[in-house]
Amino acid sequence: MRTPLALIVPLALVAACSSGSGGNRQSLEATSAPTTSASSAAPAPTSSDVPNTATTKAPAAAATTARTSGTTTSTAAVAPLSTKAPGTTAPSKATAAGDYTYTSSGTVTIGTSPQDAKGSQTLTISPLKNGIQHSTIHSDSTGDTEEDIVVRDTGSYAASLKLTSPAFTKEFRPATPVLLMPDPAAVGKSWSWAVTSTDGATHATGTNKLIRKETLTIGGKKIPTVVLQTHLVLTGDVSYDAQLTTWWAPDYRLPVKTHTVGKGMYSGIPFKTDITAVMTSVKPH
Numbered sequence: 186m187r188t189p190l191a192l193i194v195p196l197a198l199v200a201a202c203s204s205g206s207g208g209n210r211q212s213l214e215a216t217s218a219p220t221t222s223a224s225s226a227a228p229a230p231t232s233s234d235v236p237n238t239a240t241t242k243a244p245a246a247a248a249t250t251a252r253t254s255g256t257t258t259s260t261a262a263v264a265p266l267s268t269k270a271p272g273t274t275a276p277s278k279a280t281a282a283g284d285y286t287y288t289s290s291g292t293v294t295i296g297t298s299p300q301d302a303k304g305s306q307t308l309t310i311s312p313l314k315n316g317i318q319h320s321t322i323h324s325d326s327t328g329d330t331e332e333d334i335v336v337r338d339t340g341s342y343a344a345s346l347k348l349t350s351p352a353f354t355k356e357f358r359p360a361t362p363v364l365l366m367p368d369p370a371a372v373g374k375s376w377s378w379a380v381t382s383t384d385g386a387t388h389a390t391g392t393n394k395l396i397r398k399e400t401l402t403i404g405g406k407k408i409p410t411v412v413l414q415t416h417l418v419l420t421g422d423v424s425y426d427a428q429l430t431t432w433w434a435p436d437y438r439l440p441v442k443t444h445t446v447g448k449g450m451y452s453g454i455p456f457k458t459d460i461t462a463v464m465t466s467v468k469p470h
Contacts, residue, residue, distance in 0.1 A: 270362045272339030274316035278368070279336050280438040282312040283469020291460040302460045310469070317344065340367040346380075355423075356383045370395055370411055370435065386422040391415050401432055403441045404466035408434050410441060417447070425449030427458065437467040 285308040292299045304324060311319040313336060322330040328350040335342040342362035348355045363378035375394040381387070393415045401408050410432040419425040427447025434441045441464045448457040 266333060266344050266358065267360055267362060268316060268335050268344055270335040270337050270339075270342040270344075272337035275336055275338040276313055278338070278341075278438070279313040279318055280310050281469055282310050282318075284309050285439065285467075285469055286465045287462040288465060289460055289462040291458075293460065294457040296454060296456075302458075306462065334365070335362045338368060340370075341365045355387055357381070357389070358383055366413070366433065370433070372397060372411065382421075388420045390418045399432060401442060403434075403464055404468075406467070408441055408467060409436065410434050419449065423449065423451050425451075434467060439464065439467060441467060 287306045287308065289302055289304050289306065291302040293302050294300070306322050306324040309321045309323070316336055318334050318336060320332045320334065328348070330349075331345075331347040332343060333345040335344050341364075343365050344358070344362040346357040357380045359380045363380060364376050367374055367376065372395050375392070377390070377392045379388070379390040381389075393413060395411055396414050397412045399410050399412055401410055413431040413433055415429040415431065417425070417427045417429055425447055426449060427445055429447075430444045431440045432442040433439070443460075443462045445458055445460050448455070450456070
């Protein structure tokens with residue numbers, strides 16, 4: 186199993202905080218808020234034959250102060266990027282650099298208003314550098330998702346995640362990179378992780394299990410996959426509880442299909458997501 190760049194987790198987070206695609210996109214912040222709000226409970230711990238990743242929070246960064254024309258502004262420094270993942274760097278397990286395209290379908294419901302999630306996203310993966318691959322998922326409707334993935338012979342680990350959506354921008358930089366996919370990725374393996382955003386306002390937990398093997402047709406080609414089931418829970422300023430299914434293609438080190446079903450609350454506004462994304466081709470362009 187090779188590095189699982191751009192798994193559905195960041196896509197789901199972006200979907201949770203924006204409204205889908207098309208010219209009728211509705212921002213959560215622009216919707217009138219109901220009088221009550223809901224929160225999601227954290228999932229129960231799971232046993233695993235893969236060591237669980239400890240709960241991590243980005244270290245506090247020193248603030249910087251700038252003075253321009255008599256005006257003083259303060260900006261918090263970005264937390265340093267940690268690459269302290271288990272194992273050794275494995276260049277042979279990097280994903281092929283280039284651009285990939287996904288088509289999406291389904292609905293995002295804001296309040297009581299369902300919206301069509303039909304659209305496309307472009308995944309851009311950089312070449313491996315210093316044991317890290319950087320990826321960006323771009324969508325004209327839901328914004329950008331950026332990840333730094335540490336590539337190891339023991340698996341692939343998320344060192345950073347930045348979400349930019351119409352509703353807000355969030356960044357996660359765990360003190361220790363969290364496990365995304367173990368190597369080998371054998372059916373039956375399970376693991377969990379927990380992270381906190383750099384502003385301390387959003388907490389995310391994921392419990393993961395590889396549940397079966399399945400062959401899909403992608404771009405007219407039969408692609409063997411292993412299916413990853415993830416229970417994602419966000420608490421804090423964003424509440425979200427979702428089941429994420431990812432069809433991961435070991436031969437290409439890519440998620441070729443994803444399905445996300447979830448519900449939550451942001452700024453007092455309830456929302457639901459039911460989105461499927463399918464890669465059009467496993468060859469970069």
